[in-house]
Amino acid sequence: MAAVRGPVRRRHPRADPGQGRQGPGLLPHPGNNLEVITQTSINSGYGPPQILATGIGDDPAAALGADGRIYVFFPGTDDALWYLRNQDLQYETYTAATSLGGAIFATPSPILDGGGRIVVALKGVGETLYTIQQQTENSSAWGPSLSTPPT
Numbered sequence: 001m002a003a004v005r006g007p008v009r010r011r012h013p014r015a016d017p018g019q020g021r022q023g024p025g026l027l028p029h030p031g032n033n034l035e036v037i038t039q040t041s042i043n044s045g046y047g048p049p050q051i052l053a054t055g056i057g058d059d060p061a062a063a064l065g066a067d068g069r070i071y072v073f074f075p076g077t078d079d080a081l082w083y084l085r086n087q088d089l090q091y092e093t094y095t096a097a098t099s100l101g102g103a104i105f106a107t108p109s110p111i112l113d114g115g116g117r118i119v120v121a122l123k124g125v126g127e128t129l130y131t132i133q134q135q136t137e138n139s140s141a142w143g144p145s146l147s148t149p150p151t
Contacts, residue, residue: 032056034074034084038092052084053097059107066116066137073108073120081108081122081132081146100132102146122146 034056035049057075065071071085081100087093106123113119116137124130124146135141 032077034060034072034097036091036094038090050094052094053082056082061108061110063110063112063118065118065134066112069138071110071118073110075104075108079103079105081120083120098140100142100146102130102132104130104146 032055033051034053035051037046037049039045040047052072053074055077057077057079060072060074062070062072065085068089069086070091071083073081073083076082076097076099078099079102081102081104082097083100084095084097087095100120102122103125104122105125108120108122110118110120113133117134117139119131119133121129121131130146132142132144132146135143
């Protein structure tokens with residue numbers, strides 16, 4: 001079992017303050033770091049926080065992939081969408097953060113669709129709704145590009 005935590009402040013004055021609520025497993029943390037806390041054994045205590053990413057731009061949001069791995073999405077300090085995922089099913093090791101590009105202005109909203117792909121909806125430039133999704137189930141390839149306005 002793991003809990004992910006990150007900043008809870010809103011950087012963008014245009015963002016709806018009501019959207020800053022925390023979801024399950026997302027805990028506030030000063031310093032704008034994204035951290036995970038892992039349970040050391042069943043019905044036992046937790047280990048120390050592990051920093052997954054430093055200086056993230058805003059609140060993170062997480063979703064489980066089709067294979068049960070946690071994917072965490074967050075705005076970077078460059079306002080791009082970033083993500084990382086755990087590498088094992090015990091939630092102890094994670095990939096390095098990877099940029100998916102774009103310019104986002106609110107907490108991303110990831111879901112697992114019926115085809116087993118994660119789809120992320122987010123508010124971008126001009127209050128426009130953008131989506132990006134895994135090209136195939138559990139893939140590290142994403143599209144369409146967040147720099148292309150939706151049609």
